[in-house]
Every structure is written in structure tokens, then in C-alpha cells.
Amino acid sequence: MAPWRLIPWCHGYFLKGSDYVTKNLVTGIFSVVIGLIYLLMTLQLPEPAMADPIGPIVFPMIIGLATVFCGGLLIFRDLKSKKREFIKIDFELNKGLYIKIAVTIVLGIIYGLVLEPVGYLISTFFFILIIMFVVNGFSRKIENLLVSLGFSILTYVIFFMILQLSLPRGLLAF
């Protein structure tokens, strides 16, 4: 069962889409929030003792204010607009897509962690292999195996042996 089903409001909201959230509204709210956080961080910056007449704070201040202004204007114009396109996200339909994206991100971070201790060849092989299983499907086992094996060996040969860039060899330190 999908987790958002636990909360009835969430379920209905995501499944049917809402009639008040538009792309422009989301963008506007997002940029007002980001702009305000950025401004707050700018205000907390210490004034450096030695600085040019403008200093390192004025420019970020302008950027922060401009972001809040643009976001606010976007929200205002969206609420006044007569032709609003509402976001309709079907979470059930897109479940596969979100799983693929999440798996890719998690795998990418793990890949970064094991790359140096394990080495390029082995970690890349498994990285591509798992992504192939998720993206290409579990039924095409041999295809997945061949592509990930081919990719890791080919890139290793091209970049490590021909272009002579240094790649971590890890466990296969021959």
C-alpha cells in the first residue's frame, strides 16, 4: 500500500489533483521561501573588517530581494489570472517513475561512498547493473549483465588505459 493512502486527505489530494495549486503558484511560493531564507542568511553574515566599498553582502541582498519580488509577483499574477492550469499528479500512475528516481539518487550516493575503497570496475559494474534491473526490468537478466559488464570495462579501457586518467582501482589493484 502506498504511504500516502494512510492519510485520506493526502490520498484524495494527490489522486484527483487539486483545484488551487498551479505550476506558477508552486514556483512563486518556492522562490519567496528560498529568497527569504537566503536573505536571512545574508543578514547573519559578519561585516568583514577589510572590504571594498560595496562589500560581500550587498550583492546577495539584491539577489534575495529580487527573488522574493519575482516570486511574489508570480503568485499575485497567478491568483488574478483567469486561465489557470492546475497541477494534476497521479501518484499511482507515476509510482514506477518516482521509485526509479529515488533508487537512482540513493544508488548514486552509495556509489560515491564505495567507489574509492572498492574500485572503479566493480562499483561501476554494480551501479549500472542495479540501475539496469530497475530501469530495464528484471526479466532481461542477460541483457542487463552484458550492458553493465560492457559499460564498465569499455569506459575503464578508454579512460584509464587509453586516456590515462586515474581511476580508483580499489580491490583490483593489479
Next chain:
Amino acid sequence: MDYLSYLLIGFKEIISLTNLFWIFIGGLSGSIIGMLPGLGPATGVAVLIPLTYGMNPTTALITMAAIYYGAMFGGSRASIMINTPGDASAIATCFDGYPMTKNGEAGKALAMSAIASFIGGSISILFLIFLTLPVANLALQFGPAEMFALVLFALTATVTLSQGNILKGFISLFIGFMVSTIGIDPQTGLLRFTMGVSDLQNGIDFLVAMIGLYAVGEVFKNYSRIKLKYSVNSSNIGTIWITWDEMKRCIKPIVRSSPLGFIVGVLPGMGASIGSMMSYTLEKQLNKNPEKFGKGAIEGVAAPEAGNNAASSGALIPLLTMGIPGSGTTAVMLGALIMLGVRPGPVLFQQHPEIAWGVIASIIIGNIFCIIINLPLVVPLVKLLNIPQRILLPMILGLAFMGTYLMNYSAFDFVLLSIFGLCGYLMSKLDIPIPPLVLALILGSNTEQSFRRALTISNGNPSIFFEKPISLVLLILTVLSLVYSIAREIKQKKNNVEISA
């Protein structure tokens, strides 16, 4: 003759087996990446950056340029064969290219598009040869005030001249600026916006951000059409050639589209996609039988193809002479070059004329390679369209991660790469344009520093920006481009009201 001797220096610099090999490889991989739907030239350059790591600056620059114009050649293959443009600059080619395929004239369309690309590219090289030096000399006189005004104009124009919501464009631009301010401030040494993460002290590497946005983000976007399979039947392409009569019909459209595309390419924010679209529209208006357009008119393939190749050469002018990219693709190229220690700009023409002119010379050779790749080799090439997305995407991901790792040997970059990939996906879902963000990322630090340096010179008096004539003109242009885009939006709104009323 000045230009000719410079060009000879350029040729001398690049004529070597290694360089010719890489021009060919660049053109070939550009053609392939440009052809594959969902992977545009920006993604192509981003993913292939690792190829250039071990190279000397000249070879790296000519390889990336070859990928770029190779993609302009390749983009039309998919438009013609499967009615799906390989990238945005090949959209206009679908209008008549695919109808030609349905009429059984795929071979003709493929041949015409390659020939038009070649002629369009060749004509625009002439402009490139004669324009770069004067522009570089002009840019050489720029002080901090002029530089700030120029960057401001380029960034504003990227938002205002492109299609779509201006406010969202500016939001994208400002977020790019925010990211560019993360790290140590070069003038005072103050740590800004690192949120206590020590890996952020040196700032976010803009190449990592770009690979995330363009390569990983594109892969995420394409995950939703994973089941899509394009099938190309190469047996009914027919002969890849055109008759002399068809050539005569197309020569005028090609000659007209090339300067048009070139000028559009020079302007920031316009680029090859608008260049090809404008060329198509112009030819449709000028043609004696405009009703044939859209039903398989060969002129409708020739015009946009000449236009987009000319635009890609035009885009090299601001990049090479001023170090200012006008599009996402040129921004990625600039990022890769900076990492290799080459800073394009007027100084490059003074100190390393052989690199700057080597690139121009390489385009002449690359154009010849690309027409060879795209004419006789087109049949095996279009068969690559049969590679399913579900196999292609994991490999793109692999290249993106490997390229990122090879840049700084930092595993922390993988976290950033994933975050930016997700950002790229969400931005495209919310219709926020990515190019302004990428441009601000790469020019952000430059903008702030020249702003502050100019005001240091004037002791904090902002009138310095209005007293220098070049800076004043650029600032006026910036305001004009803003006014133009606001007026355009108001007009569109009126039209919408009329339609709904």
C-alpha cells in the same frame, strides 16, 4: 591579409593526427547524441566532458565545438525518420522532413538536410572569420563597469528573448546567482552560505551542477517514457541523394537562412532552436507555393537545417570573444574550458591566437567530416535510433557519474550531482527554464566581482555605469529587452482574452 594569416596560424595549430581524430570523434558523437531524442547538445557536451580531461586546451576546445555542431547535423535525422526531434533546434525540420519520409523520400530529406547543414555552416564560418577579431578588439577595452553591464545584458536577454514566462526565467536566473555566491568570497575571504558544510567552502563546481541539471535531470525526465520504442526501417530510405533541380530550388533558402540563423545565434537566449524556426517561417512566407510547406517541401528541410547550423557558429562569437555563453550548451562548453584552464575572451585572441583561430579552422574541417558522417554513413547511423531508452539511460547515468568523479575526485560531488539532477527534473516539470540558471552559475561570480570592482574604482558612486559610453549603451539595451518582453507578454494576454471572448 590579416584574417588569412590568422586562419593559417589556426590551421597550423590543429593539423595533426590527434586533432583530426578528435574532430572526427566529436562530430560523430555529436551527430549521434543530437539524433537521439531526449538528449540535446547540452546533455551531449556535459556527458562527454570526461573525454577532454587529458587533452591540451586546443584539442579539448575543438572536440567540444565538434560535438556542438555535430549535434546540429544529427538532430534532423530523428526529425525526418521518426517525427521526433533529436533536440529543440530540429523541431522545424519535422514539419516537412517527416512528410517527405511518408512520401517515400526519406533519402532525399536526409541528404538535403546534411547538405543544407554543411552550406549553412560554411557560410557562417565566413562571418565568424571576419567578425571575431573586431569584436574581440572591442571587448579588450572593457573595464569592470563595461563587463558588468555586458554580463547584465547577456543574462537579461537570455531570459527576455527566450520564449516562456519571464518571471520564471528571472527566478531561475536568481537561483543560479544564489548558488554561485556559495563559498569563499574572493575579495574578502568571507565564507558565505556554506551552511557549515566544509565541502562547500570552495563553492559548488558549476560543472557538477550542469552535469546534474542536463544529464541526470534529462535521464529522470526520460524515465517516464521508458517504454517508448522508436523503430526505424532503414530499407525504405531510398537513395541518399538529391537531383540538381532540387538543389537549385533549395539554394536560395539556404543562402537566406544562413545569415539569419547566424545573427539569431549571436544573440543570447535565442540560439539554434529559434534560428531554425525563424528560417522555416521566412521561407514559407517567401515561397511561391507556401501550401506545399508541411506536406513534404524540400525547401522546408533545407531552410531550418541551414539556419540551425549557422546559429551554432554564431553562438561561438560571444563565447570566444567575450567569454559569455548565450545558451545552455555554450555555457557547458565554457565550464569545461575554464576547468581546463582556458578562459575564452578577448585576452585569448591576444595571448593565444593559435587556440582561438584553431577552433575556427577546426570548424571548417569538422564541417567536411560531418557531411561525410551524415551522408554516406547515414544508414548505419539512423539504426542507432533503435536502441531502446531503457538501455541508453543507465549508460548516460554511468557517464555522468564517472565524469563528475574524474573532475575533483570527490564523492561529495555525487550528492550534489543527485540534488541537481532532481532540481533539473522538477524545474522541467514546473516549466522553469534551465539555461538562465546555468548561465548565472557560470557568470555569477564574474558579475558580482566586476560590479564591486567598478564601484571600488568610483569610490562607491554608481554613476560609473552610466558615464562610460559602452556600459551606458549596454544598460539601455538591457532595459529595452525588458520593456520588449513585458510588452510582448501584455500583448499575448490581450490576444488570449480575445480568443476566449
